[in-house]
Amino acid sequence: MKFSVFTRTTVATVSLLTIITMGVGGFSVLHSQGAEINKVDRSLEYVIDSAYQNPMQPVGAALFAIEQSTLDITLIFLTDDGQETLVHESSLRYRGAPDFRTIERAINRPVHIRGESPFRFRAVRVEGEDYILVARSTDEIDENFRSNFQSLAGFTFALDSIAALLLFFFFRRTNRGYETDSLARMQEFLGDASHELRTPLTVIKGYVEMLSKNQLKEDADKKRAFDRVGTEIQRMESLVQDLLLLAELGESGVRDIENIDLSEVLTAHGTDFITLNPSRNVTLAIAQSITVEASRDYMARFIQNALTNIIRHTDSNVAVNISLVSRGKNVELIIEDAGGGLPESAYREDIRSLNRFDKSRSRENGGSGLGMSIMSAVIQKLGGRFSLRKSALGGLAIVVELPQVRD
Numbered sequence: 001m002k003f004s005v006f007t008r009t010t011v012a013t014v015s016l017l018t019i020i021t022m023g024v025g026g027f028s029v030l031h032s033q034g035a036e037i038n039k040v041d042r043s044l045e046y047v048i049d050s051a052y053q054n055p056m057q058p059v060g061a062a063l064f065a066i067e068q069s070t071l072d073i074t075l076i077f078l079t080d081d082g083q084e085t086l087v088h089e090s091s092l093r094y095r096g097a098p099d100f101r102t103i104e105r106a107i108n109r110p111v112h113i114r115g116e117s118p119f120r121f122r123a124v125r126v127e128g129e130d131y132i133l134v135a136r137s138t139d140e141i142d143e144n145f146r147s148n149f150q151s152l153a154g155f156t157f158a159l160d161s162i163a164a165l166l167l168f169f170f171f172r173r174t175n176r177g178y179e180t181d182s183l184a185r186m187q188e189f190l191g192d193a194s195h196e197l198r199t200p201l202t203v204i205k206g207y208v209e210m211l212s213k214n215q216l217k218e219d220a221d222k223k224r225a226f227d228r229v230g231t232e233i234q235r236m237e238s239l240v241q242d243l244l245l246l247a248e249l250g251e252s253g254v255r256d257i258e259n260i261d262l263s264e265v266l267t268a269h270g271t272d273f274i275t276l277n278p279s280r281n282v283t284l285a286i287a288q289s290i291t292v293e294a295s296r297d298y299m300a301r302f303i304q305n306a307l308t309n310i311i312r313h314t315d316s317n318v319a320v321n322i323s324l325v326s327r328g329k330n331v332e333l334i335i336e337d338a339g340g341g342l343p344e345s346a347y348r349e350d351i352r353s354l355n356r357f358d359k360s361r362s363r364e365n366g367g368s369g370l371g372m373s374i375m376s377a378v379i380q381k382l383g384g385r386f387s388l389r390k391s392a393l394g395g396l397a398i399v400v401e402l403p404q405v406r407d
Helices: 003-052 058-068 100-107 139-212 219-250 262-276 296-313 359-365 371-381
Strands: 074-078 085-090 111-113 119-126 129-139 257-261 284-286 292-293 320-327 330-337 385-390 396-403
Touching: 003 058, 003 119, 003 129, 003 139, 058 074, 058 085, 058 119, 058 129, 058 284, 058 371, 085 111, 100 119, 100 129, 119 284, 139 219, 257 262, 257 296, 262 284, 262 292, 262 330, 292 296, 292 396, 296 330, 296 371, 371 385
Parallel strands: 284 320
Antiparallel strands: 074 085, 074 129, 111 119, 119 129, 257 292, 320 330, 330 396, 385 396
C-alpha cells in the first residue's frame, strides 16, 4: 500500500514530535520521581544513623530522631521469631514486615516494597538477632508519577493534534494551488489534443465529401485524396493510442513491474537506431549490468519516443549520444542530440506535468505531439526524475534518474 505525501509527512512529523516530547517530558518526570525517592531515602538514613550511634538504646534513639524532625516514618521492632511491635505510626498503611531475606538486604541499602501500600524501608540488626525497621510510604510519590505521566501524555496528544491540524491546513492550501495549476494544464492539454483530433477529421470529412459527390474526376486526384485520408487516419490512430497510454499511466496500477537489465534494453534500442540511421554519428556509452525496477514495456516506449523525436525533429546527419551510468543509489540515462533543441522556456528539471513543448512540431512531422508527456508520465510512474536540458552537443538532452537495484 502506497501512502500520499501528505500522509507520510504528517506521520513523520507527528512521530518526531511524540518522540521529542515524550523523551524530554519523560526524563523530567523520572527525574522528579528520583528526587522524591532520594528525599525519602535520606530521611530513612538519618533515622538509621541515629540508631547506630546509640547501640545501647537504638529504638529510643531512632524514635527520638523521628519525633524531633517530625518525620512521617513508621518504626517497628521485630524479634527473631517474627513478633512485631509498632513503636511509631505514620501515614503508611503498614501491613506487616517482609520476609527475613528482604530485611537482610535492607540493612545495607533502602528496599522498595510494591503493592497496595508501597513503601521503602531500612533495617538495623540489634542484639539477640532482633531488628529495627524504619519505613516510609511512597504512595504519594507513585500517585504524583502517574499524574505527571498522564499530564505528559495529554500534552503530547494535544501537541500532536495541533501539529496534524496545522499540517492539514498547510497541505490543503498547497494542494488547492497545485490542483488549480494542474487543472489549467489539463484544460490546455485537452484543448490541444481535441484540436489535433479536429484537424485530421476536417481533412477526412472534406475529401470524403468531395469523393462522394464525384467532384474529383482525375485518377491522380482521387489517389491523392485517398492517400491524404489514409495519412490522417494513421495520425488519428497514433494520437488516440498516445492518449490511451497517458490514461493508463495515470491509473494507480502499474503493469509488469520487475527487475530489468536497463543496460541490455538500452543497448538493443541503441543498436537498432544505429542500424536504421547509418548517416548519423551515434555514440553509445552504456555501463553494463545496471538493473532497475520498472516495466519493460514502459521503458521500451520511453526509449522509442526519445529516439523517434530525434528522427522527426533533427536532420538525418545530426550526431546523437546515448549514455547510461550509475550514480550512487540511482542510475542516470541521457539521450542527447546536436539538433536545434527546444525553446529556452522548455528546459526544466524534474518535469511532472502534462506538457506539449513545441506545439508546431506534431503537425509538421506526423506525430501526436504527446511524446514528451508520455515520457514524463512513464518516468513519474516508475518513481524517477525526468528533465530536459541543453545538450553539450548543442541540441536537446533528455535526462532520466531512476532508483538502482543492487544485488
